[in-house]
Amino acid sequence: MGAEATPRINSALLQKNVGRPVRLVGKVIGLNATHAFIEASDRGQVNVQLTAGSIIRQGVVEVLGRVNPDLSIAEMSSFMFQEDYDCDTYNRMVTLAHSQPELFGWA
Amino acid sequence: MSGYGGYGGYAGGNAGGGFQGQFGQQQQPHHQQQQPAGGGFGSPSNPFTNTTPTGSPGARKASDPHGGDAHAARGSRADAGKSEQSLRSVTVKQLQSATQPVPDMPFRLDGRDLSQVVLVGRINSASTQSTNFAMTLDDGTGTVECKKFFGDGGDEEEEAARLAQFSEGVYVRVVGQLRAFASRKTLVLFSVRPVHSANEITLHCLEAITMHLALTRGLPMPAQQMLQQMQQPQAGAFGGFGGAQQHMHQQGQQQQQMQFGAGMFTPLQQEIMMLVSQQQHTVEGMALDALAFRLRGRAGADEVRSTVDYLSAEGHLYSTIDDAHFKATSA
Numbered sequence: 001m002g003a004e005a006t007p008r009i010n011s012a013l014l015q016k017n018v019g020r021p022v023r024l025v026g027k028v029i030g031l032n033a034t035h036a037f038i039e040a041s042d043r044g045q046v047n048v049q050l051t052a053g054s055i056i057r058q059g060v061v062e063v064l065g066r067v068n069p070d071l072s073i074a075e076m077s078s079f080m081f082q083e084d085y086d087c088d089t090y091n092r093m094v095t096l097a098h099s100q101p102e103l104f105g106w107a
Numbered sequence: 108m109s110g111y112g113g114y115g116g117y118a119g120g121n122a123g124g125g126f127q128g129q130f131g132q133q134q135q136p137h138h139q140q141q142q143p144a145g146g147g148f149g150s151p152s153n154p155f156t157n158t159t160p161t162g163s164p165g166a167r168k169a170s171d172p173h174g175g176d177a178h179a180a181r182g183s184r185a186d187a188g189k190s191e192q193s194l195r196s197v198t199v200k201q202l203q204s205a206t207q208p209v210p211d212m213p214f215r216l217d218g219r220d221l222s223q224v225v226l227v228g229r230i231n232s233a234s235t236q237s238t239n240f241a242m243t244l245d246d247g248t249g250t251v252e253c254k255k256f257f258g259d260g261g262d263e264e265e266e267a268a269r270l271a272q273f274s275e276g277v278y279v280r281v282v283g284q285l286r287a288f289a290s291r292k293t294l295v296l297f298s299v300r301p302v303h304s305a306n307e308i309t310l311h312c313l314e315a316i317t318m319h320l321a322l323t324r325g326l327p328m329p330a331q332q333m334l335q336q337m338q339q340p341q342a343g344a345f346g347g348f349g350g351a352q353q354h355m356h357q358q359g360q361q362q363q364q365m366q367f368g369a370g371m372f373t374p375l376q377q378e379i380m381m382l383v384s385q386q387q388h389t390v391e392g393m394a395l396d397a398l399a400f401r402l403r404g405r406a407g408a409d410e411v412r413s414t415v416d417y418l419s420a421e422g423h424l425y426s427t428i429d430d431a432h433f434k435a436t437s438a
Contacts, residue, residue: 005200005247005248005249006245006247007247008247008308008312023247025305025308060305062229062278062305062308064229077276078276079229079276079277079278081278081302081303081304081305082303082304084303084304084305084306085304085305085306086306086309089306089309090305090306090308090309093308093309093312093313096312096313096316097312097316100316100319102200102201102204102319103197103198103200103201103248103315103316103319104198104200104247104248104312105200105248105249106247106248
C-alpha cells in the first residue's frame, strides 16, 4: 500500500497544489491538438497540456496530471465519463473532502 | 445500472413516507417490514444495528445487484455468525489506518469491525493470474492491492473474459474484504464493476464521509433540528418546551439520548420509543391509545399518532396485530 495521494481539485485549488499530481474532474469546453480546456466543478477554467496519445474528447473527464507553476495541468492520464454529471454536488464534495484529512489526506 | 442504485435503496425508506406522517394528513400506517432505515450507521450505542445478516444496515445495500455477487456476499456474511456485518464505503487511506488488533480477526476502523467495504477508484495496473485477477486500485488517497479469486466450476473462462474489461485507467467500484497477507494489506474482492458516471465518485466520497462522521460523532443535530422545525407549525409540537428552552432541553437530552442513538431522537420520540420498548415482551406490543394516554398533557393524540408514523417510516417501530399496535424493531 502507499503511493502519493492525488487530491481532487477544482480551479480554486490549483494554487495550493502546484508541483503535485492532482485529479481534476470537469467538462471539456475546448479541445485542440495540444491542449484541452476544462470547466472545473467550481466553474473555473483549467488548461490542460495533453500528453502524447491523450484520449480526451468532448464530454466529462477526469484528468490525472501535475500542476504547473502557471496553474495549467500537465496530463499524465485521463478517463472519460458519461455525460451524467452533477458538477455542483461534486464541487461541494471536493470542499468537504479537503476538510477530512483522516479520510483523504489532501492537505 | 445507475450509480445511485445503492443509495436509492436506502433513501427509499425515508423519502415521502417518512414525512407524510409528519403533517398528520393521510394517516396511512407504515408497515415497516424490512430492516431499519434510520440509524443505519450503527453508532456504538445504537441498538438498531441488528446482529442478524438480513437485519444489518449493510444488507440493504448489498441487495442492490453488484453483478450477482451480492448472493455470495450475503452467504458469507451469514456464515460469520454474530459479529456485526455491514458494508462500509471507505477510502484507501482509511484502509491504511485500519488496525488488526488480533491476527486473523477482523480489522477495526472507527471503532467498528470492518467486514466488507466499498471503494471507488481507478485501476493503476491489472493482471490475470492462474487463480485470480489482481489489480492496483487508486482512489486519490492511496493505492491498494486487490484480488478477485476465480470461482471454481466451469465459469472461469467467462469470468476471465468479463474481467478483461478492467484494464489500466478504468474506473471501478469494488466490494471486498480487507485481509493482511504477509503484513501487506490486500482487498479480496467479491465484486468489481465499471463506473460510468462521475456522480459515482461524488456519491462514494460523500458516503465515506457520512459513515465516518456518523460512527465517530453520531448523526448530526441539524437533521434533528430540521425535523423539529417541520413539526413546529403543525401541532405547536413541543410548544410546551418553548423556543429557547427547547434547544437547551435538547442539549440536556443529548447525554440521555445515547441509548437510542446520539442526537437522533427528539424528546418525544425518545419517550415513545422507551414506552413502546416496555411492551416488547407482548405479542401485540404497545397500543396507540395507551401510548397517547401515557403522554397526555405532554403531547396530543394527533401528535403521538404522527410521531409514531414517522418512527415507523424510519424503521424504528413496526405495527403488529393492526395499525394501532406497535413494537420497536430493536430488541
